[in-house]
Amino acid sequence: MRVKVSSIAAQLTVRLLLTPILLASCAATTEPFVQLSGTSGSVSWEIVDVSQTGVAGEEIRWSYTLILRSNGGAITFETLQTGSEGGGEGVHVSPFTERLESHGRLLINGSYTLQRNKMSSELFGNSLTHLEGVRLFHRLTGRDQDARPVRVDVRFTLSAGLGARPPGSASRSRGQPGDSDGESTHAGSTGSTGFAHERIGSEPTLLERALMDDIQDRSLDRHSPLDAALIVSGARDRQELEALRYRFEQSAAPIVARVNGLSTPADRAAALLGALHPARTSQAPLLREYAVNATTLIDVIETGRYNCVSATIVFTLLAARVRLDANPVLVPTHARAAVLIGGRRVPVEATAPYGYDPSEAERRQILRRFRADVDAAPSYAEEQATDVDFLALLGAVYTNASTYRSRDGNVIAAAALAGRADPFVASADRALLNRVRIGLLNELAVDSSNRGNHEDAINALQEARRLVAQEDETAALIDQSLTAVAITWLRETEASADDATILAFPDRLAAGSVAWSESRSYALRLVAYRRTQRGEWELALRELREAATLTRIPESRNEAIGNAARVELAYIDELASRDAERAWLAFQTLQLDESDAELGTARRRVGHRVAVALMQSRMNQQRCEELDAPLTLWREVDAKADPEGAAASCYTNRGIALWEREEIVRAADEFRRAYGLAPREPVMAQNLIAALHRLVSDRVREGRCLDALPLIREGLSLSPNDAWLRQAGATCGLAP
Numbered sequence: 001m002r003v004k005v006s007s008i009a010a011q012l013t014v015r016l017l018l019t020p021i022l023l024a025s026c027a028a029t030t031e032p033f034v035q036l037s038g039t040s041g042s043v044s045w046e047i048v049d050v051s052q053t054g055v056a057g058e059e060i061r062w063s064y065t066l067i068l069r070s071n072g073g074a075i076t077f078e079t080l081q082t083g084s085e086g087g088g089e090g091v092h093v094s095p096f097t098e099r100l101e102s103h104g105r106l107l108i109n110g111s112y113t114l115q116r117n118k119m120s121s122e123l124f125g126n127s128l129t130h131l132e133g134v135r136l137f138h139r140l141t142g143r144d145q146d147a148r149p150v151r152v153d154v155r156f157t158l159s160a161g162l163g164a165r166p167p168g169s170a171s172r173s174r175g176q177p178g179d180s181d182g183e184s185t186h187a188g189s190t191g192s193t194g195f196a197h198e199r200i201g202s203e204p205t206l207l208e209r210a211l212m213d214d215i216q217d218r219s220l221d222r223h224s225p226l227d228a229a230l231i232v233s234g235a236r237d238r239q240e241l242e243a244l245r246y247r248f249e250q251s252a253a254p255i256v257a258r259v260n261g262l263s264t265p266a267d268r269a270a271a272l273l274g275a276l277h278p279a280r281t282s283q284a285p286l287l288r289e290y291a292v293n294a295t296t297l298i299d300v301i302e303t304g305r306y307n308c309v310s311a312t313i314v315f316t317l318l319a320a321r322v323r324l325d326a327n328p329v330l331v332p333t334h335a336r337a338a339v340l341i342g343g344r345r346v347p348v349e350a351t352a353p354y355g356y357d358p359s360e361a362e363r364r365q366i367l368r369r370f371r372a373d374v375d376a377a378p379s380y381a382e383e384q385a386t387d388v389d390f391l392a393l394l395g396a397v398y399t400n401a402s403t404y405r406s407r408d409g410n411v412i413a414a415a416a417l418a419g420r421a422d423p424f425v426a427s428a429d430r431a432l433l434n435r436v437r438i439g440l441l442n443e444l445a446v447d448s449s450n451r452g453n454h455e456d457a458i459n460a461l462q463e464a465r466r467l468v469a470q471e472d473e474t475a476a477l478i479d480q481s482l483t484a485v486a487i488t489w490l491r492e493t494e495a496s497a498d499d500a501t502i503l504a505f506p507d508r509l510a511a512g513s514v515a516w517s518e519s520r521s522y523a524l525r526l527v528a529y530r531r532t533q534r535g536e537w538e539l540a541l542r543e544l545r546e547a548a549t550l551t552r553i554p555e556s557r558n559e560a561i562g563n564a565a566r567v568e569l570a571y572i573d574e575l576a577s578r579d580a581e582r583a584w585l586a587f588q589t590l591q592l593d594e595s596d597a598e599l600g601t602a603r604r605r606v607g608h609r610v611a612v613a614l615m616q617s618r619m620n621q622q623r624c625e626e627l628d629a630p631l632t633l634w635r636e637v638d639a640k641a642d643p644e645g646a647a648a649s650c651y652t653n654r655g656i657a658l659w660e661r662e663e664i665v666r667a668a669d670e671f672r673r674a675y676g677l678a679p680r681e682p683v684m685a686q687n688l689i690a691a692l693h694r695l696v697s698d699r700v701r702e703g704r705c706l707d708a709l710p711l712i713r714e715g716l717s718l719s720p721n722d723a724w725l726r727q728a729g730a731t732c733g734l735a736p
Helices: 206-217 225-233 238-260 265-276 297-303 308-321 360-367 390-407 411-424 427-450 454-467 473-494 499-508 514-533 537-550 554-575 580-588 597-620 628-637 643-660 664-677 682-701 705-718 723-731
Strands: 002-006 009-013 036-040 043-055 059-070 075-085 098-100 105-115 134-144 149-158 326-330 335-341 344-348
Touching: 043 149, 059 098, 075 105, 075 149, 098 105, 105 134, 105 360, 206 225, 206 411, 225 238, 225 297, 225 308, 225 390, 238 265, 238 297, 238 308, 265 308, 265 335, 265 344, 297 308, 308 326, 308 335, 308 390, 326 390, 326 427, 390 411, 390 427, 411 427, 427 454, 427 473, 454 473, 473 499, 473 514, 499 514, 514 537, 514 554, 537 554, 554 580, 554 597, 580 597, 580 628, 597 628, 597 643, 628 643, 643 664, 643 682, 664 682, 682 705, 682 723, 705 723
Parallel strands: none
Antiparallel strands: 002 009, 036 043, 043 059, 059 105, 075 098, 075 134, 134 149, 326 335, 335 344
16 A cells, blocks of 8 residues: 655555465466467467456457577577557567577567457457457567578467456467467366366275285385376276376377487477477477366376376376486475486476476466465575475375365365375375375465455365464465455455455454454555545554554565555644644654655655644744744755744744834844844844834933933944934933
């Protein structure tokens, strides 16, 4: 929340600090629903992370990321042109200078807006209701390392709903090598039904019993890793196992053959990952569509759907066949792999076509699937990652299936599957399976929240929080998710809720928890904003101060403190117009962040208002001796201030009032004080001389020349050529 002071009123806007969209534990929420790719010369390209917003029937806006990869030498691009067929407005960047290194990657963020009044009526009938799509092109020109001109053409189609479909539906479009247009095809549902984990029963099959017997010594002696993965995935009998094995081998053999032809481990690792994804190959990729619930190898074989667990299973299985030393890795948000290259464990994000040793920019794109707070994500070196063996990854399949059953209310099946997972990990590492369960609950909460079922999301996350054994990265992840879901829910209900309802909202969370504190802090800020609109400054201040003490996020705390200071300044500014003394006392207690330039400016402006108001109030009451403090502040906040002149005016006004009451002696004293403060102001001397004239006249008339002489001398010191004073002095024997 940010508050800016303007005159008496304070204008506030509330800004959410925790992004409300959760992405965690294999969540595919931000996976582009349509993925486009192709080649142009020696450059391959891919459109990812498409998102859509708009106004129904009026406008559609897309944003996306264009990834370029060099399959040859380096290219230095000099210009980027964009255009469309359909009359929209896209990004136009000129000049544009970027360098695509040899066998490197270059990311370009783009946006495109299509408005009804700018559409081609031939293509779309002047309506967004039946919009099929708009074809965009990006043309990049530059020079290669030999200074020869290079042109890269990228053409793709954006359609209504692209990047904005609800969870449970998906589509995909991709180009073929040599074809940069990218024809669209649509895949089936990715909802909660039709996934292979549903085949895994409460009672183990004969195949599962045999596998459990085999792994008692924590090794596979009578089963291949592939067969073990298929049995865990739900292969119910020997015939089905053989059929699934055959299908996998048929798909894997060409990939292995192509990749094995490469000489270095790094090349083989990158090529293997690329060969699994349609964005990097046209030759029957295995991983074709991300789906949250596709946690088994059977999902991959039968539908091409995958999540982080099943994708890591595929990569790990095939890595061994292309002479790579690879292992699974479990982190609080998801599963990935690692490959030993030159003594270094290189990360492999199997869910992403560019996930081999990703750059920081690519890593941030990948993490958007799993985290709401990408900026706060730990680095690979810092994250709570655990290298595990293949059996532990298979145990994660059972753990995920158990979690699905638990969320469906099938407690018996959930317990059975959880127990079946235990033998797949060493007893000392059983906590890993608990972490897998927590991560999946977090993911299911993401899905529920994105569908608007925030209460179910909160319930799943609170269940996950109860499973947390220690306050570590996993605990922080769940706390962040709980907070984000709660605040999302609060934001959606805030418009129709009164103050009391908003303030009571956090009570549905565990008192004292991170989520309770953060949502309570946010609720207080929302209500404080409302109060400022109603001029309820003191209540707003109290709530903002409480909000600052509740939040544990430094940015939120600093902002709440800053907002409280801004509201307090606005309150003091308003108070100065009706009660200068109270405004002064309130201003004296201000505690502001001196490093905040905006607050400093506001303080000076309000300080000027308070100082002037208090001076005016005290001058009106002729309390001239009490002007020092406001005069000092006035001097501090206004370089053009004249505090001496203001004080002199006060004494002058008090002297005039005494003069009018014929209290000339006291009036002369006030004029003397005024003259002493502002001797260069002619009016100050004139007032004092006028008072001296009266006093001298009275004393000379009464024959009291001895009393008149000091006054005459004082007057002549102010005005040596004053003829009347000279004559009075002569009368009293004053030497000329």
